[in-house]
Amino acid sequence: MTKKEFRLTSQSNSWSQIGLLAKRKGAVINNMFRHFNTENLREAYHAIDGSKAVGIDRTTKDQYGKNLDDNLQSLVDRLHKGTYRPQVKRGVEIPKANGKTRLIAVAAFEDKLVEWVLAQILTQLYEPLFIETSYGFRPRRSAFHAVKTTFNAIFKKKRNFVVDVDIRSFFDTVSHRKLIKMLEKRINDRKLLSLTARMLAVGVLTQAKMVEKTQGTPQGGIVSPILSNIYLHHALDIWFIENFSREGGIMSRYADDVIFSFTTKEEMDKFFTQVKARLAHFNLEMNEDKSHKIDFTPRGGNVFHFLGFTFYWGKDRGTSKKRLKIKTKRDRLNKAIADVNTWLKENRNRFSTNKIWGRIASILRGHYNYFGLSCNRPKLNHFFFTVRGLLFKWLNRRSQRKSMSGAKFERRLLRYPLPSPPDARKLKHPIDRRIYVH
Numbered sequence: 001m002t003k004k005e006f007r008l009t010s011q012s013n014s015w016s017q018i019g020l021l022a023k024r025k026g027a028v029i030n031n032m033f034r035h036f037n038t039e040n041l042r043e044a045y046h047a048i049d050g051s052k053a054v055g056i057d058r059t060t061k062d063q064y065g066k067n068l069d070d071n072l073q074s075l076v077d078r079l080h081k082g083t084y085r086p087q088v089k090r091g092v093e094i095p096k097a098n099g100k101t102r103l104i105a106v107a108a109f110e111d112k113l114v115e116w117v118l119a120q121i122l123t124q125l126y127e128p129l130f131i132e133t134s135y136g137f138r139p140r141r142s143a144f145h146a147v148k149t150t151f152n153a154i155f156k157k158k159r160n161f162v163v164d165v166d167i168r169s170f171f172d173t174v175s176h177r178k179l180i181k182m183l184e185k186r187i188n189d190r191k192l193l194s195l196t197a198r199m200l201a202v203g204v205l206t207q208a209k210m211v212e213k214t215q216g217t218p219q220g221g222i223v224s225p226i227l228s229n230i231y232l233h234h235a236l237d238i239w240f241i242e243n244f245s246r247e248g249g250i251m252s253r254y255a256d257d258v259i260f261s262f263t264t265k266e267e268m269d270k271f272f273t274q275v276k277a278r279l280a281h282f283n284l285e286m287n288e289d290k291s292h293k294i295d296f297t298p299r300g301g302n303v304f305h306f307l308g309f310t311f312y313w314g315k316d317r318g319t320s321k322k323r324l325k326i327k328t329k330r331d332r333l334n335k336a337i338a339d340v341n342t343w344l345k346e347n348r349n350r351f352s353t354n355k356i357w358g359r360i361a362s363i364l365r366g367h368y369n370y371f372g373l374s375c376n377r378p379k380l381n382h383f384f385f386t387v388r389g390l391l392f393k394w395l396n397r398r399s400q401r402k403s404m405s406g407a408k409f410e411r412r413l414l415r416y417p418l419p420s421p422p423d424a425r426k427l428k429h430p431i432d433r434r435i436y437v438h
Contacts, residue, residue, distance in 0.1 A: 055108030091206035105218030136255035137225035159261030166290035380421035
């Protein structure tokens, strides 16, 4: 064991103990595989949502839990003997806002337990290393923090030259070999690295064919988010900090969605000429049709999109001043409305009025929680009134005769008000309230 190598003892069984060792600068940590024990796998069992889609073996959480002790002991034995093999994942096509689909890989329930423990180990090991402006799939961080960082970089810090980099099919093109090499810099545990490699190599079975996985971290997997963060941490984050942050560059990344902001056009151009080669070195490809350099000065008249929002300069009401604004991206708003319409059309006769009403209220609250910025109130209002109109439309079409008149609908609204967009002064994230640009 070298000077910078650290071994977990039999007493250090908690996730916090891994985190304490991980904070030591330059630490290479071994003896990780011992955390695949019945105690941690039982914690995984209780943590995993049993209502999610089942894997190829169709085993549910309840079915697995009927003989939980025996099943967990069998799993631990196979893991430590080296005979455990993850099953093929079931592929599910999920619609995207642009009309295309995304392949989600659903693991068998037992494999989800193993992925959960592996994700906990890797999270504890790498959280101390990740940069401050990496926000995706991390504790106490959200898409809002990424949006806020970009907003502040442009408005407060005057980084008005923006690069929007789109990585083509990132989750499908991660190099397994390079990812394992990255993990080896931090982990000296062959069993853990071998298990990670096996889980990466698992194929995905769709209705059409078997998709062999020689590269990529399939979306939908519990361990995929932390693995993707580790990959981009080495491929992009550290490189940017070392080469561009000292010149004033600011990056804001949420998974593979990333915005870079610079003080001058020259810095922006320099970065844009180098980032393509940097990504290619890690088997990643910049989508040049969707990657842009943007002069985002107030007089430029340009816009850009990030995490479902559109950034733009707009006039303040009643003045000639311009201020930085953010609104819901058009296709995201249209997709959200279309989803509500489809759900109401398909379920108006399946559920009671009370259940439908509750479901719509929940959808509205979820929309406000994500898009609820003070400057976005017009789009929040548009969503609210459109959804309310759709609710009346489909409740009124539950039979050949009109089942809910306008007067009855209004009376119900008075008795059971639908959540309306919150006042700008009460929004959870009043990101740009009273901020102006002259």
